[in-house]
Amino acid sequence: MRRPTDWRRIARPSVLVFGLAGVAVCAAVQPTAAYARAAQAPTQEAPGTTLADAAEMRDREVVRSLLQGGAGVDVKQVDGMTALHWAVYHDDADMAGLLMRSGADVNAQNRYGVSPLSTAATNGNATIVRLLLDAGADPKETLEGGETVLMVAARTGSLEVVEALLAKDADPNARERREQTALMWAAAEGHTPVVEALIEAGAEVNAKLESGFTPMFFAVREGHIDVALAFLTAGVDVNEALRLQRDRGTSPLLMAVRNGHFELAIALIDAGADPNDQLSGFAPLHTLSWVRKPDASDLGNPAPIGSGNLTSLEFVRAIVALGADVNLRLAERAPNQPNSASRLRSGGATPFLLAADRADAALMRLLLELGADPFMPNLRGTTPMMAAAGLGTTAPEEEAGTELEVLEVTQLMLDLGGDVNTVNDENDTAMHGAAYGMFPAVINLLADNGADPHTWKRENHRGWTPLFIAEGYRFGLPRPSRPTIEAIVPLMVAAGIPTEGPRPPVIDIYARPPNR
Numbered sequence: 001m002r003r004p005t006d007w008r009r010i011a012r013p014s015v016l017v018f019g020l021a022g023v024a025v026c027a028a029v030q031p032t033a034a035y036a037r038a039a040q041a042p043t044q045e046a047p048g049t050t051l052a053d054a055a056e057m058r059d060r061e062v063v064r065s066l067l068q069g070g071a072g073v074d075v076k077q078v079d080g081m082t083a084l085h086w087a088v089y090h091d092d093a094d095m096a097g098l099l100m101r102s103g104a105d106v107n108a109q110n111r112y113g114v115s116p117l118s119t120a121a122t123n124g125n126a127t128i129v130r131l132l133l134d135a136g137a138d139p140k141e142t143l144e145g146g147e148t149v150l151m152v153a154a155r156t157g158s159l160e161v162v163e164a165l166l167a168k169d170a171d172p173n174a175r176e177r178r179e180q181t182a183l184m185w186a187a188a189e190g191h192t193p194v195v196e197a198l199i200e201a202g203a204e205v206n207a208k209l210e211s212g213f214t215p216m217f218f219a220v221r222e223g224h225i226d227v228a229l230a231f232l233t234a235g236v237d238v239n240e241a242l243r244l245q246r247d248r249g250t251s252p253l254l255m256a257v258r259n260g261h262f263e264l265a266i267a268l269i270d271a272g273a274d275p276n277d278q279l280s281g282f283a284p285l286h287t288l289s290w291v292r293k294p295d296a297s298d299l300g301n302p303a304p305i306g307s308g309n310l311t312s313l314e315f316v317r318a319i320v321a322l323g324a325d326v327n328l329r330l331a332e333r334a335p336n337q338p339n340s341a342s343r344l345r346s347g348g349a350t351p352f353l354l355a356a357d358r359a360d361a362a363l364m365r366l367l368l369e370l371g372a373d374p375f376m377p378n379l380r381g382t383t384p385m386m387a388a389a390g391l392g393t394t395a396p397e398e399e400a401g402t403e404l405e406v407l408e409v410t411q412l413m414l415d416l417g418g419d420v421n422t423v424n425d426e427n428d429t430a431m432h433g434a435a436y437g438m439f440p441a442v443i444n445l446l447a448d449n450g451a452d453p454h455t456w457k458r459e460n461h462r463g464w465t466p467l468f469i470a471e472g473y474r475f476g477l478p479r480p481s482r483p484t485i486e487a488i489v490p491l492m493v494a495a496g497i498p499t500e501g502p503r504p505p506v507i508d509i510y511a512r513p514p515n516r
Contacts (some may be wrong), residue, residue: 013478052077056084065419073104088116093127106137111216113144121153126160139168145172154182157191172203179209187215190224205234212242220252223307238272250280257284260306264314275324281335283328285351290339293358297341297398313366326372341399344392348379356384358411359401374416381424385413389430394476403439420451431456435466437481453495463504473504
């Protein structure tokens, strides 16, 4: 169980502890100077001190003295905090009991709509929650964001508090302003016992947000294996679809892989998830390519933190052993890779081809060990050799793969017998790829291994030769690369190929590539 941060130790004069829905659940102002001067005499209240001031300072003697003197038990501070609010905030059950016996309003709210009961639920204090409920606190109250006390308790993770609220008929299916439920909050935080209690109390396990998110997806996104398994036990479909578009979406398995929760992914497969699921357009093995090596471009997200002790490469071994097809080809209309500026066509791509595109030598070698075909192209005829050399690069120096890494995977393809002179359906070659990537060292490597200038001098389907690309005729930022030009020109001159002549029209740098 997690206690909320005591912001009073961090900042003065005000305190705000925020709930998930964005509403404050506790607030206070600095005690009066008069009270501060009286701090050395705890049994003597300072002039003007209210009961709430004394409770805020946790001074039981002054609280008793003020009550005996007839002080108003529900007098509020400027932000609406009462003595009972403060007693509950400090987890002081004795003081809270004293105030309730003196007639304190258990349903009082501060200016943010926060009651003592919601504060007790935030703290996860079952003793005080039961005291408040027995004294008439409303178990169905809501905060200004629509969140219920049960949601607050579910997020905190106190099973006793949740059970106490359910025993008083708190609604497990109530929704806050964003339509989220207590079960979703408990699932997101990984509180398995609370999830099980809510399900037993009738919480809807398939409750869905407008986005398509269900409690299961909240658990999977955060990597909570036990919670996910609890949902499966409750009847949730392990292959349920979250439809993001008419013909595309995601599944619990794909979401687990994309977020780096590899142990959870294996648990889902063990429970019946399809290891070759392509609901998102990519199967798990394909997805792993950009999870392992995301772009540094504007389209890239940092690699996920993930969970568990299973590494990504260990996951590859495990999922292949469970039936993942190491040579699975993506559908013809598969989308471009997320988190990447790469223009590599996804249709027909294998996991090995995408690993080559990311210049991920470790993944490529493992896939080879597990039976991957290193020469299988995509549906446009682009080979792993072309992808390794840089074909598909839109944002040089920002996409996954440094020049040293690209050299390594290109050499790997050469060692495997990859053809440096293959031409794809769009009239691109590996040399076009090296020009796109601005990789002069890769250009020299290809040339040293038989790349024929009379083959790669050709214009691709956009009218660009490797030299034109090096001069800045490209999508993305159309800047020339002097080192790349200086690597290409001598090869053309030595082959008797002219380097002068007409150039393509200047392109609109804001034009959207036709495959994006």
